[in-house]
Amino acid sequence: MNRSNPPSADRSKSHGSDFLQLRIEEAPAGGRSEWLARQLRQAIADRRLPVGSRLPAGRVLAAELRVSRGVVTDAYQRLIEDGHAAGRGRNGTVVVAAPLPPAAPPGSSPSGPVAAPTSAALFGSPPGDDVFDAVRAVPARIDLWPGAPDLAAFPRSAWLRAERAVLADLPAAGLGYGDPRGTPELRGALAEWLARNRAIRVDPAEVLVVAGTAQTFGLLGRVLRDDGIAAVAVEDPGALGARQHLRHQGLATPPVPVDDQGVRVDALADTGAPAVLLTPAHQFPTGVVLSGARRRELMAWATGSGGLIIEDDYDAEHRYDRPPVPALRSILPEHVCHAGSVSKLLAPALRIGWVVAPPRHREALIAAKRFADLGNAALPQQVLARLMRSGALERQLRLLRTRHRRRRDAMVRAIADHLPGAVVHGAAAGLHLTITFDAAFADTDLAAAALVCGVRVQPLSWHRQRPGPPGLVLGYAASTPTDITEGLAVLGRALRRLS
Incomplete structure (x- = not known):
């Protein structure tokens, strides 16, 4: 060497x-x-x-x-x-x-406010999936981002008890490949849940278990495109995320305006689209409930044109100051594809949802699910089924309604105190409020200014395809009343600096 x-x-x-x-x-x-x-x-x-x-x-x-x-x-x-x-x-x-x-230029440390140019650049970008992810990744002291329930209230003890019971009873065969439609136990429990809570009478064989509503949009978009459908009309304003999923499948998404009775069916007919995506129980983001008159118009449109209604049953369980409304699927089963999930009831991390499709698309959807992933993981399905049939899920819903109502009330009070010029929409139900302003400023600027101060909110303009008044979409379910009040105070100061 x-x-x-x-x-x-x-x-x-x-x-x-x-x-x-x-x-x-x-x-x-x-x-x-x-x-x-x-x-x-x-x-x-x-x-x-x-x-x-x-x-x-x-x-x-x-x-x-x-x-x-x-x-x-x-x-x-x-x-x-x-x-x-x-x-x-x-x-x-x-x-x-x-x-x-x-x-x-340098901003502050990650434990405090983020750099102002970074926030402005994020909200000034076209609102794509990467922008959503980037804004969510920025540290925020107070998070008023819409769409999440109180995750701290997840029923861990009830889930663990149900999981132990499932594992004790599950035969060895239950650990193998199962039905891509979902386990028989969960499909049966879902059929009962939908009958009790959404007035939908459905056979368990008609229920398809999916990985959240997002997968429903992806699978259904593929099926509709293969069926020769090139466009799905969407509400305007309407959920940006849903629109992105449909566009990812190559579908056009012509906008249909929403007013205080829900989607404008006359404008829907003018688009010529053979299908429409709606959130009729609690419209996102305005919170409007589709009125009886509009439901009748929608039925006439669907039966007269053979149109398909994709019903995203978003936030349907979370209501406080209004009576329940039945799902569209309960009155028009041949023309409604009903989609729901437990993301807003338990946790998005479970990735469990369901879709009940009309006969003309059912088999194609099942095939799309089979080739996508062979079906959802079986063990969480079995646990959820046990929770549904034991009454634990209804108890969780009652707990959440009480807690969410208190937080909603705190947000309404804070808006009145700190944003007196704001108009509140959708307070009777859901996990968020939408506020609009009679003023000339960019809501993306207000959202960016709030993020600089450590408060994360969503600009209403992200959910529009046509111009409209500035506004914000504010989630309250995942924040304490103290944080909500402080966050609105920050927004009020930020708005005064913009004015």
Whole structure:
């Protein structure tokens, strides 16, 4: 062995990391931290490091590059100050936004407000899936983002008891591949649930279990496109996420205006679309309930034209100050594809939903589900079925209604105190309120200004295809009354600065 040229000397010529194939010899002398920060910014910009991804632990990357830990720590801190990353304690450093052109000035630490240019850039972008994810990833002290129930109220003890009971009773065959439509136990429980709570009489064989309403839109979009349908009309304003799923399947989404009685059926007919996606029980985002007159008009449109109504039964269970309304599927089964989930009742993480399709599309939907994933995981289905049949789910719903009502009331009071010019919509039900303003400003600017101050909200304009008054969509179910009040106070100050 040549003692004058040991292996360590050979390795010193090129120290690198498998992470992004970084090679420290490319860094200029005395500028290693800036070089590393630049490499990371570029990886974030070209999405090799997407929003939400975690950077390696500083000590690990430093060891791989054979530099001091301070070099890596300083590079990470530069990303944090630019608003591109955030420190999450034991969870490490996480990418939260793509770099802005040109470089953004430093903001504050990840535990406080985010950098203003980053927030403005996020809300100024076209509202696509990546923008949703990027805004959700930005640290926020108070989160008033709509769409989530009180996740802290998830019935963990009841779920664990049901899970133990299921595992005790489940035969070995129950752990194998099952029916792609879903387990017989859950389809039966869902049929009973829909009859009790939504006035829908359906045979369990007609129920298809899916991975949330999002999968319903994806599967149904594929089926409709294969059936020669090129467009599904949507409410305007209407849920941006649903519209994105349909467009991802190659379907056009002509807008249909919504007024204080619900969707305008005359305008629907004018679009010429053979199908329409509606949220009739609690319209998103306005909160309007489809009136009896509009239901009759909708029935006439569907029966006269052979049209298909996709009923997203969003928020139907969460009502406070109004009587229940039956699902459209209960009165027009041949023309309504009914979709629901437990995402707003238990937790989105379960990824359990259902769809009841009219006969003409049922078999094609089942086939699409089979080839998508062979069916949902069986064990969570069995647990949910037991909760439904034991009455535990109704008890959970009663608990949530009480808790959500208190939080709704706190938000209404806070809006009156801090945003006296705002008009409140949809307070009688749901997990969110929509507010509109009779003023000339961009609601994306208000949402960005709120995020700078640590409050996350959603601009109403994201859910419009046509111009309309500025507004915000504010979720209240997942926040305490104290946080709601403080968040609205922040919004009030932000609005005064914009005026």
